[in-house]
Amino acid sequence: MERRHRVSMTDIAREAKVSPATVSRALNGHPTVSDKVRRSVLDAAERLGYVRNLGAVSLASSQSNTVGLLIRDAGNQFYGGLASRIQAETDRYGFDLLITAGGDTLESQERAVRNLLGHGVGGIVIASGRVAAEAAEYSARFVPSLVLGTGLELPSLSSVRIDPHMEAGLARRVVDHGHRSIAVTASEDPLASTLHARTANFLTELVVAKTDTYIVSFSEQGGVDELGRQVDRALADGVTAIMAGSDEMALQILEYLNISGLRCPQDVSVTGFDGIGAYRSSLLGLTTIEQPVDELAHAAIKLMSRHMNEEHAQTAQILVPGRFVKGRTLGMAQTSD
Amino acid sequence: MERRHRVSMTDIAREAKVSPATVSRALNGHPTVSDKVRRSVLDAAERLGYVRNLGAVSLASSQSNTVGLLIRDAGNQFYGGLASRIQAETDRYGFDLLITAGGDTLESQERAVRNLLGHGVGGIVIASGRVAAEAAEYSARFVPSLVLGTGLELPSLSSVRIDPHMEAGLARRVVDHGHRSIAVTASEDPLASTLHARTANFLTELVVAKTDTYIVSFSEQGGVDELGRQVDRALADGVTAIMAGSDEMALQILEYLNISGLRCPQDVSVTGFDGIGAYRSSLLGLTTIEQPVDELAHAAIKLMSRHMNEEHAQTAQILVPGRFVKGRTLGMAQTSD
DNA sequence: CTGAAAGCGCTTACAG
DNA sequence: CTGAAAGCGCTTACAG
Known part of the structure; x- marks a missing residue:
């Protein structure tokens, strides 16, 4: 358990009675090394508990694996x-x-x-x-x-x-379920490029389908209260479906609906995105796209x-x-x- | 966008008209460097798009941050x-x-x-x-x-x-809810030391409380069918609560119960462990310990x-x-x- | 305050 | 098939 002097190729070379160059070649499986030498080098490395210094390797070889x-x-x-x-x-x-x-x-x-x-x-x-x-x-x-x-x-x-067609396809399904006033979540973080692209893809399809669209904007800080206000406002304006940019957002919305005594999908439909892990659970029953x-x-x-x-x-x-x-x-x- | 020759301290030294040693000291905020020199070194580094080779650093200094x-x-x-x-x-x-x-x-x-x-x-x-x-x-x-x-x-x-007392505490709560025949999940993977310790902690407390205990063993491969069989057997033997080693396992059990038309907690109670992310959702309502x-x-x-x-x-x-x-x-x- | 030089652990032409 | 030597990008006593 005690921490030893880190063993280097030089140590192996000494132990195996060959030059450092040969140790390097043996360790790298270079074909020009005789089996006998290779064996004894590998043995010595093992015995000494050698750990290759990857920094030195890429320094010397100027290439990296x-x-x-x-x-x-x-x-x-x-x-x-x-x-x-x-x-x-x-x-x-x-x-x-x-x-x-x-x-x-x-x-x-x-x-x-x-x-x-x-x-x-x-x-x-x-x-x-x-x-x-x-x-x-x-x-x-x-x-x-x-x-x-x-x-x-x-x-x-x-x-x-x-494929962004998946996003468009999800939007189309929502439309096909008869929804004509549909909210889409949008992130307020300017760096959230994935969510922005998603929002845009949803919206494009919805606009093509001539539905009314509505934005529910999500801020990291806003918390449940702010989200609730936004959802309420959307519903008051006649929104019947909310397309969330991620399952995580969808779940937050579902939780809010639940607290407010609103039923999903009877009162409002909700879709997610990602379809990973716990969000996929049949107990949640989230309609979503699996990445x-x-x-x-x-x-x-x-x-x-x-x-x-x-x-x-x-x-x-x-x-x-x-x-x-x-x-x-x-x-x-x-x-x- | 074109990939250039990687710039090194030597390049900076040339640009700033000082020695590589001085560049090193300036970059490391060594106090003995004059402000003027430091400034010009930092400038040159920035201008050239210098990226420090951390491998070389730890090689030369034989210490690491x-x-x-x-x-x-x-x-x-x-x-x-x-x-x-x-x-x-x-x-x-x-x-x-x-x-x-x-x-x-x-x-x-x-x-x-x-x-x-x-x-x-x-x-x-x-x-x-x-x-x-x-x-x-x-x-x-x-x-x-x-x-x-x-x-x-x-x-x-x-x-x-x-603190393992959390595990014991959870077991005690289950007992305090009147359960006298309680199943605990166990992993079949010999390396799953965390789950094994958890199982052991649950069991210890349950045994101390003089309840009947039962093992539901979890194999990665078994799948839902195998899990279902195990749960069925446990219930047939009179188990009224199942303590899962993780929320993920708990969720799988809940899904199986749901499919089988069994209600939780009316027919059988289930507890989890970890209390993270989606598993914490109030929609799932999992009784668990939050890490x-x-x-x-x-x-x-x-x-x-x-x-x-x-x-x-x-x-x-x-x-x-x-x-x-x-x-x-x-x-x-x-x-x- | 600054520089020249040695050395960290490796690889790789270059000889042999 | 193997070795001696130079060099990768850095740091750090040692002089000055």
Whole structure:
């Protein structure tokens, strides 16, 4: 248990009676090393409890086998789940993965990118609903970078996300249930690019369908009271369905309705987005879209692998379909007229 | 957007017309640098888009300002939330944070530790319900290490977790509701040390209270069918309450009861554990214990800071109280006799 | 207050 | 197949 002098390649070289260069080659599986030597080097490394200094490796080789993942908040089910799947994919590809949380401001995001870069990552995946475009572009100045699961549109960067047709399709379903006055949530945070894109996609479809639209704006600070006021006002104006930008928001709305004695979907329909974890529970019965987390992670790392290996890989915008989750919170509009 | 030659301290030195040594000192806020020189160095660094190579830093200084966090799975609300709070705390302390996911096997966990170590972290926080003690001890051989939010007991390592009295207290409440035949979930995964400890704590209290106890064993693979069989058997044997090791398990049980037409708590009571995120929703109404995520993260980083700064800081076992969440899934036992 | 030099742990042409 | 040597980007006594 006592903390020893960190063992280096030199120690192994001494132990195995070869040169440091040979140790390096043996450890890296270089083919020109004789089996006998390789064996004894590996033995010595094991015996001494050797841990490779990755910083020194990337310093000396000026290339890196590790990819960095920038997420805003692992506490968010969607991004947490994404991180978890990304880890599985990088494992498959033999990459090391370093994760860091980006925070909510441009400054803290650039700090996070610098942190990753400073640890010598060879590529960065940015998975955060609230990225400043500047942070992504900053990252791209140094290593192949890719934006994942986000509404952010940057023609110069590769991106992987759910097909926006899913959002349009959800809106169409709401319309098809007879709703003609529909509220959409909107975030007040200017950095919440994913939510903004979602809101815009919902609205576009609703406007095309010639329905009345209504905005319920969400502020992080507002709390339940502010949310309640907004919902009340919307209902008073005749809204019969609310499309939330995320399951989390949808759940907050459902809780408020419940407290107020309003029934869902009889009095008002509610839809969510993400369809992950507990929000998927049949007990909640939320009508929502399930994000294709596995496919998103898979496509992202596949693409990243290409970017890291080919000098001038084409940037690509990949769209992955999601899945509609029926639930019980979307019902037919009551024809009160 | 084009990827340039990575700028180094030498480049800054040339630009600012000073020596690399001075650049280093200026960047590190060394007091012996004249204001004028410092200014021009900082300017040059900014202008050139300098990113410090942290690997080289820790290589040269053989000390590190970054702490590593090993979590099993960011997709798990509890650990995801913990990661998110840990980030906030390390930010406060001025540490950099590197996160990596450990996986489920001893081998992948040691790999994760080596990855962190290889990137030169100065300390490691292990937050995973399924740690092999060996992985934690391996980590402790190299840097100050600390186990967080876990049932794992290692006298040689510092640890921070929820006070086990919370588990006992929950069991006592169930008993106080008149239940005399109570099932407890148990995981079949030998590495699930947190769940095992929880199960043991529940059982101890139940046995002390002289109730009949019953085990519902949970396997990752079993699926709903297997779970249903187990629950049915327990109920047939007269069980009137089920204490789940986590909210996630509790929710699965509730879903099964719902499908089977059984009411909770009228037919059977169910309790959870963790009380995080969507599981806390009043719509679910789960009776559970809320883990003190903020306090856990705070205590962990405070302790880690001490371990990293003082040569021989005392190892400590810190217990943080949680909070009982009343919910609606725990009711009085029906006196059918 | 500043610089020249050695060294941290590695890799990689270059010889042999 | 193996070794000696230079160098990656930094820090830090040691001189001045």
